Amino acid sequence: MSGVTNRFLSNATNRIDAKSRVSVPAGFRSVLVERGIQELYCLQDFVYPAISVGGPDLLDRYERQIASVDPFSPEANRMSLLVHGGGVFMRLDAEGRLMVTDFIRDFTGIGTEVTFVGRSDHFQLWQPQAFQDAQAAAREARFSSRPA
Amino acid sequence: MSGVTNRFLSNATNRIDAKSRVSVPAGFRSVLVERGIQELYCLQDFVYPAISVGGPDLLDRYERQIASVDPFSPEANRMSLLVHGGGVFMRLDAEGRLMVTDFIRDFTGIGTEVTFVGRSDHFQLWQPQAFQDAQAAAREARFSSRPA
DNA sequence: TGGGACCATATGGGCGTCAATGGGAAGAGG
DNA sequence: CCTCTTCCCATTGACGCCCATATGGTCCCA
Numbered sequence: 001m002s003g004v005t006n007r008f009l010s011n012a013t014n015r016i017d018a019k020s021r022v023s024v025p026a027g028f029r030s031v032l033v034e035r036g037i038q039e040l041y042c043l044q045d046f047v048y049p050a051i052s053v054g055g056p057d058l059l060d061r062y063e064r065q066i067a068s069v070d071p072f073s074p075e076a077n078r079m080s081l082l083v084h085g086g087g088v089f090m091r092l093d094a095e096g097r098l099m100v101t102d103f104i105r106d107f108t109g110i111g112t113e114v115t116f117v118g119r120s121d122h123f124q125l126w127q128p129q130a131f132q133d134a135q136a137a138a139r140e141a142r143f144s145s146r147p148a
Numbered sequence: 149m150s151g152v153t154n155r156f157l158s159n160a161t162n163r164i165d166a167k168s169r170v171s172v173p174a175g176f177r178s179v180l181v182e183r184g185i186q187e188l189y190c191l192q193d194f195v196y197p198a199i200s201v202g203g204p205d206l207l208d209r210y211e212r213q214i215a216s217v218d219p220f221s222p223e224a225n226r227m228s229l230l231v232h233g234g235g236v237f238m239r240l241d242a243e244g245r246l247m248v249t250d251f252i253r254d255f256t257g258i259g260t261e262v263t264f265v266g267r268s269d270h271f272q273l274w275q276p277q278a279f280q281d282a283q284a285a286a287r288e289a290r291f292s293s294r295p296a
Numbered sequence: 297t298g299g300g301a302c303c304a305t306a307t308g309g310g311c312g313t314c315a316a317t318g319g320g321a322a323g324a325g326g
Numbered sequence: 327c328c329t330c331t332t333c334c335c336a337t338t339g340a341c342g343c344c345c346a347t348a349t350g351g352t353c354c355c356a
Contacts, residue, residue, distance in 0.1 A: 014306070019341090023306050046287060063268075072213050077195045078286040085265040085272070086283055088158040094343065095306080162316070167331085171316050242333065243316085 005034050008118035013128050015113050021097040022114045028123055029096045040098070043087045044107050049130055051104050054122030059087060100125075154182050156266035161276050163261050169245040170262045176271055177244045188246070191235040192255050193272065194227070196282055199252050202270030207235065209269075248273075 012025040024032075032038075037055035043062075045052050052058070062083040069076050092098055104110060108127050115126040126134075160173040172180075180186075185203035191210070193200050200206065210231045217224050240246055252258060257275040265272040265279060274282075 017307060018309080021307090026305060044287065072194070074195050077193075078289060080267050081196075081265070081283060081286050084155075084157055084268045085159050085279075087266075097307090099341080165318065167319090169317090174315055241331095245317090247331090 005030050007031065007120050008123040009120070011115055011117045011131070013113055013115045016100050016110075020100045021093070022100055023095065023097050024092060025116050026096070028116060028118070029092070032092075038091065040090045040092070041087055042090055042104070043083065045124065046082075048124075048134055049108050049127070050117070051108060051125040052119070052122050053090075053125065058122055059083070153178055155179065155268050156271040157268070159263055159265045159279070161261055161263045164248050164258075168248045169241070170248055171243065171245045172240060173264050174244070176264060176266070177240070180240075186239070188238045188240070189235060190238055190252075192230055194230070196272075197256050197275070197278055198265070199256055199273040200267070200270050201238075201273065206270050207231070 008028055008031055010027070012027075014023050014025065016022045032040075032055075035055060039056055040053050041056055041059045042051050042053050043058070044050075062079070066076050066079045066083065069079075088101075088103060090098055100110060100114065104125060108125060109130060110125065110127045113128050115128045115131045117124045117126055117131060156176055156179055158175070160175075162171050162173065164170045180188075180203075183203060187204060188201050189204055189207050190199050190201050191206075192198075210227070214224050214227045214231065217227075236249075236251060238246055248258060248262065252273060256273060257278060258273065259275070261276050263274040263276045263279045265274055
């Protein structure tokens with residue numbers, strides 16, 4: 001079924017407080033509950049300056065990929081460096097907020113606000129303007145000729 | 149299963165004090181406890197300028213790898229030189245710190261700070277900047293095939 | 297149909313606990 | 327006898343856990 005509560009959809013922008021916390025949009029939180037996700041696995045996106053956030057299954061998916069090659073190969077070493085060394089587990093506080101660490105700030109350029117972007121089976125953290133730009137660029141590339 | 153306390157994940161950078169000690173991140177320490185690891189086996193990574201740290205099982209795994217290739221190959225010879233000749237056992241002190249020896253400094257270029265990098269079944273010690281660079285390079289190289 | 301009670305989300309901040317760090321003193325080894 | 331290491335305790339700063347407030351929207355009822 002294609003209900004609304006079991007997928008991460010749409011986007012929202014929230015403010016970061018003085019303690020570097022930001023509320024995860026309520027809609028996303030209910031998806032997390034729906035999916036029984038408590039531990040959040042966070043990883044740098046491979047293409048965009050964004051942090052991907054999902055359940056442990058997100059990590060599983062990458063690990064299966066690693067397992068498919070020789071574990072001692074430089075290839076596997078490189079993947080593990082990103083997936084294991086670059087990935088972080090986080091949890092939300094009682095109010096459904098997460099910490100915006102330097103790890104997240106440095107990679108995304110996030111300053112005072114975070115744009116949450118649904119990606120179906122996970123969601124992402126973006127610097128608001130970067131998200132606008134990337135979306136505009138994606139639109140541009142897909143529908144090549146369109147006057148603004 | 150992909151619990152959080154039974155694998156080494158994510159990364160953290162800690163300072164080395166005047167006595168050349170550095171705190172192992174609390175998260176990593178609990179994984180060590182979880183796995184019943186007391187003696188730490190350390191050796192040089194085959195690819196990167198990093199020291200790999202794990203339990204005695206880490207040594208086992210490398211020995212099996214050596215055994216799986218032609219024992220007279222330059223490859224096996226080289227691996228044995230590193231694994232058997234280059235490996236070191238260490239222990240943590242009561243506060244969960246380890247000594248940063250010259251063996252570690254020389255191979256990694258570590259100066260005043262250490263970046264601890266989770267690698268699932270073991271973790272690594274990196275010079276902070278070297279880790280940043282290696283990760284950026286790995287991301288650049290990306291995967292040959294990507295998850296759907 | 298307009299007003300108001302009610303509710304959920306987002307946001308702000310206090311406070312206790314624990315990890316990270318620094319340094320002193322006792323013990324082992326050369 | 328001197329140095330290097332190990333054990334122990336003190337400090338501090340970050341993070342988790344808790345409760346308080348604001349803001350916007352919805353529903354109910356007059």
